[in-house]
Amino acid sequence: MVKENKDFSRREFFKKTGVIAGGVLFASLLSPLKAAQSTEKSKSDDTWYGIGLDIEKCIGCASCARACKAENDVPKEPFFFRSWVEQYTITNSGEVKVQSPNGGIDGYKQPVPESEIFKTFFVPKMCNHCSKSPCTQVCPVGATFVSPDGVVLVDPNYCVGCRYCVQACPYGCRYIKPDLGTVDKCTLCYHRLKKGMDPACMMVCPTGARLYGNLRDPKSEMVKFIKNHTVGALKPNLNTGSKLYYNALSQEVH
Amino acid sequence: MPVQVKRLLIAFAVFIALFLVARHFLRPATFGEYGHYRGAALKENEDRPIKYVNMNETCITCHDSIAAVRDSSVHKSINCQTCHGPGYKHVDDPQKTNIVKEHAREFCGRCHSKNPARAKVIKQIDMNEHNKEDECISCHNSHNPVLW
Numbered sequence: 001m002v003k004e005n006k007d008f009s010r011r012e013f014f015k016k017t018g019v020i021a022g023g024v025l026f027a028s029l030l031s032p033l034k035a036a037q038s039t040e041k042s043k044s045d046d047t048w049y050g051i052g053l054d055i056e057k058c059i060g061c062a063s064c065a066r067a068c069k070a071e072n073d074v075p076k077e078p079f080f081f082r083s084w085v086e087q088y089t090i091t092n093s094g095e096v097k098v099q100s101p102n103g104g105i106d107g108y109k110q111p112v113p114e115s116e117i118f119k120t121f122f123v124p125k126m127c128n129h130c131s132k133s134p135c136t137q138v139c140p141v142g143a144t145f146v147s148p149d150g151v152v153l154v155d156p157n158y159c160v161g162c163r164y165c166v167q168a169c170p171y172g173c174r175y176i177k178p179d180l181g182t183v184d185k186c187t188l189c190y191h192r193l194k195k196g197m198d199p200a201c202m203m204v205c206p207t208g209a210r211l212y213g214n215l216r217d218p219k220s221e222m223v224k225f226i227k228n229h230t231v232g233a234l235k236p237n238l239n240t241g242s243k244l245y246y247n248a249l250s251q252e253v254h
Numbered sequence: 255m256p257v258q259v260k261r262l263l264i265a266f267a268v269f270i271a272l273f274l275v276a277r278h279f280l281r282p283a284t285f286g287e288y289g290h291y292r293g294a295a296l297k298e299n300e301d302r303p304i305k306y307v308n309m310n311e312t313c314i315t316c317h318d319s320i321a322a323v324r325d326s327s328v329h330k331s332i333n334c335q336t337c338h339g340p341g342y343k344h345v346d347d348p349q350k351t352n353i354v355k356e357h358a359r360e361f362c363g364r365c366h367s368k369n370p371a372r373a374k375v376i377k378q379i380d381m382n383e384h385n386k387e388d389e390c391i392s393c394h395n396s397h398n399p400v401l402w
Binding site for chain 1: 282285288289290291292295296298299300301302303304305306308331332333335336339340360363364365367369370371372373375376
């Protein structure tokens with residue numbers, strides 16, 4: 001038995017569908033709203049930068065921290081850093097001690113007598129240039145973003161200094177520039193990259209503990225580094241899509 | 255259509271029109287070129303000045319004898335500017351005053367002082383024992399430090 005349904009005729013259904021589809025199409029053509037929902041593809045699909053840091057090669061000289069401050073006009077005081085080095089000491093009883101006097105620039109002391117040390121090493125730190133970066137997601141004005149080649153950058157002319165991103169970064173890689181009141185962070189020396197030079201921290205490293213490269217190029221040093229070592233990222237549980245890969249990363253490092 | 259709905263619609267239309275006009279004037283020109291940000295910011299980041307210059311194109315052309323010494327020594331992996339600081343001023347106008355020349359024991363100690371955390375790739379000395387009266391450079395040539 002077929003029951004006639006007066007409210008839903010086929011003709012009416014098509015009509016309504018047509019109207020809705022047409023409306024959506026029309027709305028998508030409204031060009032002034034384009035920026036807000038831009039789906040334009042990035043212009044350089046072939047580069048996607050990643051970073052590799054080798055804990056087994058780091059000697060904790062903090063040349064990277066010094067060079068970064070000089071290259072990028074990072075204020076010497078208060079103690080802000082784009083790149084710094086931490087000394088981890090794990091005692092025989094399992095206690096974890098971390099120190100980083102002035103980001104490593106002031107030199108390290110070992111507070112634990114050698115007989116009590118289970119393991120000790122340096123961990124160089126910098127921006128993870130996350131692909132799903134929490135810091136860019138919270139920006140209310142679009143002043144921080146992931147560049148088409150995968151570098152997280154700041155637009156100081158557009159930043160309002162609200163500090164949301166400073167709070168959102170789980171790695172502590174952002175600070176407010178005291179003179180401008182806008183946020184600042186590691187740019188992977190974008191100004192050098194684009195001129196074919198290595199970032200300052202990598203140029204001055206005496207042991208080659210730092211490298212960067214194109215993750216999408218299977219022949220790059222970066223991809224080889226990831227393949228040839230047992231690499232790990234910091235705080236993988238936060239799903240930040242970190243592109244900073246450490247060789248010989250211990251569980252204790254956070 | 256009831257009159258109050260009509261008025262409300264007019265109010266909405268006026269509001270949206272004002273919003274679009276304001277947006278047109280307040281939105282920076284390159285906003286949305288690549289994503290939800292000012293496209294020009296990429297160029298601005300790119301245009302910042304370089305301070306650590308290309309060593310091969312600068313230092314080595316003038317200081318070729320020192321470079322040759324360094325190139326055949328254990329310090330060959332170290333960039334001149336790791337020890338001497340950024341060279342952009344010195345390269346434009348070579349003066350003694352605009353480049354760093356370290357001589358303190360602590361300077362060599364940055365890399366060579368004994369610390370169990372230091373990777374085994376580097377030879378370490380106890381700063382309080384290894385010839386503690388003298389500066390390192392009075393015995394070791396900083397560009398070719400091996401003495402034997």
